[in-house]
Amino acid sequence: MSADKKVPTEIEKGITEFDSSKLKRTETVEKNPLPGPDVVKQEKVELERRESIEQFTKEKLKRTSTQEKNSLPDAQVINQEKTIKNIEDFNKDKLKHAETKEKNPLPDKKTIEEERRASKTS
Numbered sequence: 001m002s003a004d005k006k007v008p009t010e011i012e013k014g015i016t017e018f019d020s021s022k023l024k025r026t027e028t029v030e031k032n033p034l035p036g037p038d039v040v041k042q043e044k045v046e047l048e049r050r051e052s053i054e055q056f057t058k059e060k061l062k063r064t065s066t067q068e069k070n071s072l073p074d075a076q077v078i079n080q081e082k083t084i085k086n087i088e089d090f091n092k093d094k095l096k097h098a099e100t101k102e103k104n105p106l107p108d109k110k111t112i113e114e115e116r117r118a119s120k121t122s
Contacts, residue, residue: 007015035043073081107115
């Protein structure tokens, strides 16, 4: 045997003296590498879609006009948002205390009575 196939003597000795009773018994399981009917159906649908896309002609399309709308806010809206932002960010602690002075006080009751009498007599 070693002369015909040129197998090293150690390997040939291992093969010829191997005890097959030391092997464990196993069950063989056949696996089906073929796709199931659902997968085949999905592939068929996908192929039909691609085929219809490839065979589609542009002549079937209708001409249409598009209107582009400006979705950006105008200057008035931007200024309003800035004003609102400034109001929200306003710091009251930076204000100085101010005294309120009445410069145009209302007349008291006595003055009003005198004016009424004066207007009645005249």
